[in-house]
Amino acid sequence: MQTQTLERMESDVRTYSRSFPVVFTKAVNARLTDEDGREYIDFLAGAGTLNYGHNNPELKQALVEYLSSDGIIHGLDFWTAAKRDYLETLEEVILKPRGLDYKIHLPGPTGTNAVEAAIRLARVAKGRHNIVSFTNGFHGVTMGALATTGNRKFREATGGVPTVGAAFVPFDGYLGDGTDTLDYFEKLLGDKSGGLDLPAAVIVETVQGEGGINVASTQWLQRLEGICRANDILLIIDDIQAGCGRTGKFFSFEHAGITPDIVTNSKSLSGLGLPFAHVLMRPELDKWKPGQYNGTFRGFNLAFVTAATAMRKYWSDDTFERDVQRKAGIVEERFTQLAGWISDKGHPASERGRGLMRGIDVGNGELADKITSKAFENGLVIETSGQDGEVVKCLCPLTIPDEDLLEGLDILERSIHEVLA
């Protein structure tokens, strides 16, 4: 495989091509193929962007048909038939059945854009600057979003400019078992000299993806919603990685039965890996004046087409949801076994996750790296997450065939055994 041009011309900022230093050419559902024809099972799926698999045939067919009809590809925020279909489908298939009443803001087609739009809207709506985020939260790296992202790697790459307008409090479980971290948040909120400016909003992932597959419990999320309501604080669920079915429900917050004021989606929203994002908000929060937040690629029509197709195909009934839960059970069981086996080898490890967003915390990044490197040698693309990269993280396509899922798990098991042999 020729990689010289790639190595020479692309910025040193590149990262995944360091872990997986091959040139990929093709991909179908959960299988990637490199230029030498070697196949890999994909447990990464674009970091949660390909919930419906690579080159999903129905989504692709809808896309190609739309292209063939000379449909509008790019039209700023023009009204198009594709946009209307998207909005109607979102309303009928997703929002109404869940009893949700939201307006939609279409910002630029990336997660960080959606987060910037969401937190800015919260500030405008509440007339306050502060956004509360959580330890190990990841919400993007543009300067507004970065203020809510905990990762020091990104925070230190601003050329010395401090972020503004956010504060961190501990995520569920951060202070260990037996401590409800919301006690601390609630204490700060009620404290007139605790240093916490009354927030406009809280932004939270129900399962922290980059942060290490940290799962907020249902009670914690419900209490958080209650605290927000009691203190006139907006609740923003950043469902960019955990949404679109990853946890087994379309929205990850459905498990907890809470109703956020604002929701951000991106990653798997288009279904086919196309850049796309939206912000959902309670109608009364729509304080935007025309044109106050813009962007060239807001409302990408090809994504409208594939996203609406995906919603109709996968979310019109609960078949898909149940299938995801079933596969999640398989992964959970296997990961629990693997964690036990690793622990037995003297490396205390634990399994965690919700739906098909699962991981094994192996205790340190060095071991996790060895495992994922070995897995790649053995034909599995899988990455780590967590503050130290200590969590081996499975984000396989939700549509992965059972045989590929099992093969992937087998490869992982074999790799762990080889590493710890």
Next chain:
Amino acid sequence: MQTQTLERMESDVRTYSRSFPVVFTKAVNARLTDEDGREYIDFLAGAGTLNYGHNNPELKQALVEYLSSDGIIHGLDFWTAAKRDYLETLEEVILKPRGLDYKIHLPGPTGTNAVEAAIRLARVAKGRHNIVSFTNGFHGVTMGALATTGNRKFREATGGVPTVGAAFVPFDGYLGDGTDTLDYFEKLLGDKSGGLDLPAAVIVETVQGEGGINVASTQWLQRLEGICRANDILLIIDDIQAGCGRTGKFFSFEHAGITPDIVTNSKSLSGLGLPFAHVLMRPELDKWKPGQYNGTFRGFNLAFVTAATAMRKYWSDDTFERDVQRKAGIVEERFTQLAGWISDKGHPASERGRGLMRGIDVGNGELADKITSKAFENGLVIETSGQDGEVVKCLCPLTIPDEDLLEGLDILERSIHEVLA
């Protein structure tokens, strides 16, 4: 046309659908069609995103072929054959013939992402926070980019959070004829108590699109480059709107013979209206460490395919460039006549622009609005720009057929006559 869902569900922030309140369904090259089958000539072209026209057949064919082959659609920053082809084509077709030696950073696929990455890189490389921007500059609305964007509409929509880390100086012509605005910038730079922190970089558009088709002269740009070199300041050309052939050259700065340290491209970079952006930088500026600036949709493979195809097709020789210049001449001549005619009617007006980025300044936004509204009635999609929306702005596809170009100009002329009758 059914628009109730659109009106009900989309945030009030929507803007173009207010000026052009129809539902578009199809588009080919410079013609848009609405749901009632009505056709419009497109002098907006996605605000400069569709330089090669809607549904450009060769670009679309390349895209469909790639899709058919199950090529990688989304792969974070994986190495792919499509990425390699893009880099090689960029180097061979664009950079080498122009004597440019750049490395490429692939940030999120939007302009504001590219700008955030560019200014952050400049800060890291120079160890200074200040970025100098220019009056009427537009560089995006995420918080980092917003600091360099002059538009009060966006700047006031932060919920009270001031932007940080940038300062504005007057763009070419801002202080009237006979005043070189760089005198002021240079004076501030040399002044130890003028209030201007020594900048890491200057970010500038050679032709300000949103700002009102303000054209920086060749001498001004050359002097700006000289000032930057003399003061160890990086020169960032934001070529998001003016690049990709819009001014008659691939890069808008080629006219001035200058060599920026950093260049941002987006909008027409993919050629087909797909979200895509890159940052070019002199190799020695690549101070990024692996993974320090990330994003889910960095390096969108479908855009690699169409962008490389567009470069090969339009930029392998100077045929296209000359054709753009020829059409620019047509528009310039007609706009000059129209400006004269408007002036004769008591509304002092003037023509300006470079290449096919041209406008008529009619003196106030109210008149400009009347003209573009009338034009839309008459079948022409055209928008205004400038701080008060006082400039009627032509950004037609560079590939527009002569007959459409002339028909568009005729519609504009007729609309002006009707408004000022």
Next chain:
Amino acid sequence: MQTQTLERMESDVRTYSRSFPVVFTKAVNARLTDEDGREYIDFLAGAGTLNYGHNNPELKQALVEYLSSDGIIHGLDFWTAAKRDYLETLEEVILKPRGLDYKIHLPGPTGTNAVEAAIRLARVAKGRHNIVSFTNGFHGVTMGALATTGNRKFREATGGVPTVGAAFVPFDGYLGDGTDTLDYFEKLLGDKSGGLDLPAAVIVETVQGEGGINVASTQWLQRLEGICRANDILLIIDDIQAGCGRTGKFFSFEHAGITPDIVTNSKSLSGLGLPFAHVLMRPELDKWKPGQYNGTFRGFNLAFVTAATAMRKYWSDDTFERDVQRKAGIVEERFTQLAGWISDKGHPASERGRGLMRGIDVGNGELADKITSKAFENGLVIETSGQDGEVVKCLCPLTIPDEDLLEGLDILERSIHEVLA
């Protein structure tokens, strides 16, 4: 007493004249006299500014003598004989006997100025922006210092400008008995994605005055020092209120046996209530270039004179220190009894403090206000502190005669009885 002019002309921001709405004319040691000739025992002492009492005769004599000799009153940062004497006395009487080796920066003569200078120096010395402060900390209200001050009243009075460059963690005891709050701080420090930027410095009061007489334990302070050393973080002790003998030692951190990198003093530093402040720093931290931090009133010569006199008189041996400890015992015992009595009346109350910086937490601000208002009626000036004003706070002059101390305590007891009768 004529108060119309005072009420009409002074800004509504005035605060103490609301609690004590009389016109004071004279004061000696711990007694204030109002215009009607009524006397008050002073348990406020300028919020800790008059540790040596009002109009301390020896300090005043030194001042008058200096004035009579036409000594330099104001000389920017000129060298003067008074400054030299101050520095020598500070070194001989205070620093050397305590084994401390510090250089002295003389910023503007207020606490907030000293804090701004201290945190800025820490940033320059470490090349990092973040300053960690603690819940309920108070360090001044100019924008730099305000970032480290927890009080929402001040933080919300910025006209919407968020503070920059600081983060709060919980002070000792903030999370209740049995939880060492430094566990949380240490966890955040070691967490690469916890949202805490690696700090340049920690700024802390050993006893939080405005925050409610919250006393950091010796173990907590020692552990904090250890954490700072282990993580290359500077330890700034803000000894503005707790220093100059208030806790029974010249520096409040002496009790814990720790050695801060930077110390701020003000309030009682001059001894006579004159505006004065200094910053002490380990010599190797003196990264200032000449003139980089200035101010008209840095180094107030009259304060040099009285401060040096106070040091010689009160700190040349341990007589004064022991006397303060003795009086502290009296207050502690009485406050403990009073807290018990209040608790018995159904209002759970507790005593706390160190040295003559003591308070009774009566549980809520309303009750505390009633008590201090009644006390003022009865001839005692005493204020509340804490986030809700729930702590009745004794900061009597350290030089208070025993009979005045006992009378003040009697008045307080009588007032409490009257309020809770």
Next chain:
Amino acid sequence: MQTQTLERMESDVRTYSRSFPVVFTKAVNARLTDEDGREYIDFLAGAGTLNYGHNNPELKQALVEYLSSDGIIHGLDFWTAAKRDYLETLEEVILKPRGLDYKIHLPGPTGTNAVEAAIRLARVAKGRHNIVSFTNGFHGVTMGALATTGNRKFREATGGVPTVGAAFVPFDGYLGDGTDTLDYFEKLLGDKSGGLDLPAAVIVETVQGEGGINVASTQWLQRLEGICRANDILLIIDDIQAGCGRTGKFFSFEHAGITPDIVTNSKSLSGLGLPFAHVLMRPELDKWKPGQYNGTFRGFNLAFVTAATAMRKYWSDDTFERDVQRKAGIVEERFTQLAGWISDKGHPASERGRGLMRGIDVGNGELADKITSKAFENGLVIETSGQDGEVVKCLCPLTIPDEDLLEGLDILERSIHEVLA
């Protein structure tokens, strides 16, 4: 003279003791005496803090009498007889005769504190963050004030934290003769995309002291006032250095007949060199809530006493004012001659100033330094100002005896001749 302790213990930030490396011991009116008994004429006067001379006998007498009576020295913001007398005197002697109706805020006793309070009040009153300052303006170095201070030396000493919430526009004359710099400011104000956030306030010195004795013309100040009124922007005159008679009127803005919304005074306000400051504001701007802006040394009673005495003595009629103007004429004439002489020697120089705030711009800091160093050798204390220190600046006491004034001017002339011989 023993200076080892001074050199060893004081931070390297010290600055005046580098230009004048002697130990001063005494001072009367315009004469300083060092420890060896050598006398110096003082043309610096505490950078404008000693307008009434060192150890002014009547002010000192009032101070000693007050001390002898055991008057309140420090009382936070208690009502005291001294405060009431100060407010009444300020109203009767200063405000009423000038037709001014202001309320008074007593912040901490330094200029930077007054500026922080003034700009924060403006932000609260207008609900906007932006404060417009001018090139070469100096308003203090705490983080809030620093945002409005142009000097790079201070701006670069923040440890990388950018200042927030202010923008600079060119001061009168900055763009050369024939250009009214307010054209630029007004253009930016009216420009919806010029990058200037609509300001809450403008802060300006009528004569820039630190900036190089730059004198704003009467027309310019009047036009600035008009622009502020027309745009609902508050006008803050920072009269810390230029006020208290320095320009020949009590307030420097009286010359222009304008009425600021907010005024800051400090430096010579106490009259005797004691730390003291106040903020004057139109009554309707007093949006402070009780206690929202505090400080230990707000309202220093000794300063109330001396300040009221100074007002009664010097400002009850126009005798003093006329005497200052007379002396100003002497300095102006001599400086004009000196500037001519220097120019003749090949160093283009010019005189400028208002009242006894005057300077000779000798073109570069190196020459100015040589002159002031030589002057110090010859017995004259005089400093430079301006961005490069290119202005030899006279701020002699307004009370300087004619013989001392003439001797000081003779020394300066001799020193210039020696340097340029």
